[in-house]
Amino acid sequence: MHAVEPLAAIPGGPVRYRAAQARIVAAALELFAVHGVAGTSLQMIADAVGVTKAAVYHQFKTKDEIVLAAAEADMARLEAALEAAEAEHGRPQARELLLVRLVDLAVDHRRMVSMLQSDPVMIRLLIEHEPFRRLMDRLHRLLAGDDPGDDGRVPVAMISAAIAGAVTHPLVADLDDETLRANLLGLARRFLDLPD
Amino acid sequence: MHAVEPLAAIPGGPVRYRAAQARIVAAALELFAVHGVAGTSLQMIADAVGVTKAAVYHQFKTKDEIVLAAAEADMARLEAALEAAEAEHGRPQARELLLVRLVDLAVDHRRMVSMLQSDPVMIRLLIEHEPFRRLMDRLHRLLAGDDPGDDGRVPVAMISAAIAGAVTHPLVADLDDETLRANLLGLARRFLDLPD
DNA sequence: GTCTATACGCGGATAGAC
DNA sequence: GTCTATCCGCGTATAGAC
Numbered sequence: 001m002h003a004v005e006p007l008a009a010i011p012g013g014p015v016r017y018r019a020a021q022a023r024i025v026a027a028a029l030e031l032f033a034v035h036g037v038a039g040t041s042l043q044m045i046a047d048a049v050g051v052t053k054a055a056v057y058h059q060f061k062t063k064d065e066i067v068l069a070a071a072e073a074d075m076a077r078l079e080a081a082l083e084a085a086e087a088e089h090g091r092p093q094a095r096e097l098l099l100v101r102l103v104d105l106a107v108d109h110r111r112m113v114s115m116l117q118s119d120p121v122m123i124r125l126l127i128e129h130e131p132f133r134r135l136m137d138r139l140h141r142l143l144a145g146d147d148p149g150d151d152g153r154v155p156v157a158m159i160s161a162a163i164a165g166a167v168t169h170p171l172v173a174d175l176d177d178e179t180l181r182a183n184l185l186g187l188a189r190r191f192l193d194l195p196d
Numbered sequence: 197m198h199a200v201e202p203l204a205a206i207p208g209g210p211v212r213y214r215a216a217q218a219r220i221v222a223a224a225l226e227l228f229a230v231h232g233v234a235g236t237s238l239q240m241i242a243d244a245v246g247v248t249k250a251a252v253y254h255q256f257k258t259k260d261e262i263v264l265a266a267a268e269a270d271m272a273r274l275e276a277a278l279e280a281a282e283a284e285h286g287r288p289q290a291r292e293l294l295l296v297r298l299v300d301l302a303v304d305h306r307r308m309v310s311m312l313q314s315d316p317v318m319i320r321l322l323i324e325h326e327p328f329r330r331l332m333d334r335l336h337r338l339l340a341g342d343d344p345g346d347d348g349r350v351p352v353a354m355i356s357a358a359i360a361g362a363v364t365h366p367l368v369a370d371l372d373d374e375t376l377r378a379n380l381l382g383l384a385r386r387f388l389d390l391p392d
Numbered sequence: 393g394t395c396t397a398t399a400c401g402c403g404g405a406t407a408g409a410c
Numbered sequence: 411g412t413c414t415a416t417c418c419g420c421g422t423a424t425a426g427a428c
Binding site for chain 4: 020051052054055058059
């Protein structure tokens with residue numbers, strides 16, 4: 001028998017990685033956020049980690065696997081937020097908690113969020129990824145509140161885009177996390193007609 | 197003397213292109229929207245136009261020039277919207293008109309808008325492009341209304357991101373343009389406290 | 393304006409030694 | 411787990427003919 005592998009510290013996360021893999025994923029996320037997925041080469045990732053391309057390929061068979069692993073790291077936090085919200089008693093309370101967690105997540109990962117939501121390569125991979133689709137379904141259902149019809153979908157699309165897009169917006173680049181978080185949350189609540 | 201070159205039909209636009217260039221720019225915009233700038237090769241653009249790579253290079257010296265030309269095509273429409281809004285008498289009227297034009301623009305160019313606002317290569321090129329920076333400055337000043345302070349910047353960032361991001365959101369992919377436009381405009385007005 | 397042909401480097405990916 | 415070395419195709423870009 002082999003010794004137990006060291007695992008990445010994602011308590012409750014569905015997928016876990018070896019330490020070497022976790023280092024690669026962390027470097028890749030940063031680079032993807034700055035250059036986009038297509039604009040990030042395996043050489044850049046290897047350099048950032050401090051190893052050769054071949055060492056990276058020993059941990060992940062293809063670049064797509066790295067992209068997916070990078071997305072899953074953040075998906076785990078999103079899933080945790082959803083789970084907490086769904087455990088609340090009552091719709092309004094669930095939506096309120098979800099909103100708080102979403103804003104926290106977005107502000108916390110300022111640089112990553114917009115890439116995860118708009119990079120063409122990332123999008124292509126994620127729409128073929130069933131766990132991700134299920135997650136988005138739960139998210140949208142909860143955000144939509146009472147109105148699942150045509151008119152209810154636009155506000156959900158807007159608030160998702162507003163939160164994710166605002167945190168990377170150059171206009172607020174110099175705002176500290178606390179100010180941004182507070183403003184974002186207040187405005188998002190208003191938009192969704194939740195009580196302050 | 198040479199015969200007068202045919203010009204692209206952008207009345208009032210600051211930069212004009214020959215017919216061959218306009219065809220390349222149009223094809224490039226579509227491809228950039230789907231694959232991102234880094235994910236789009238000159239070969240793909242040449243194939244879409246129906247010529248060879250060398251022919252493309254005869255019209256534009258570098259790929260960056262194509263990217264900038266693609267951005268300028270949409271910048272011209274944005275500038276026209278700003279000009280119309282600034283010509284209004286009174287701030288509320290100006291903001292109202294700007295909002296209508298922005299939503300029109302976003303819905304009309306559904307696939308392009310988010311790429312123009314989030315593609316890493318495009319962003320890098322545009323922030324070094326003074327005419328673009330001036331345009332964004334005017335846009336943000338007008339959108340911000342009375343409040344140019346810290347707290348006034350977050351709603352501007354949110355509404356920009358919301359409009360641009362919502363039109364590409366998978367949730368509203370099957371909505372027809374009219375429905376999307378009406379919903380988007382109504383919600384944006386409410387968010388900015390403009391009268392319906 | 394468009395073509396064929398070509399230069400040269402870097403992209404993703406693999407083999408096999410240590 | 412990491413390395414050196416290598417494969418092959420495609421990336422941007424250029425030269426020169428038609």
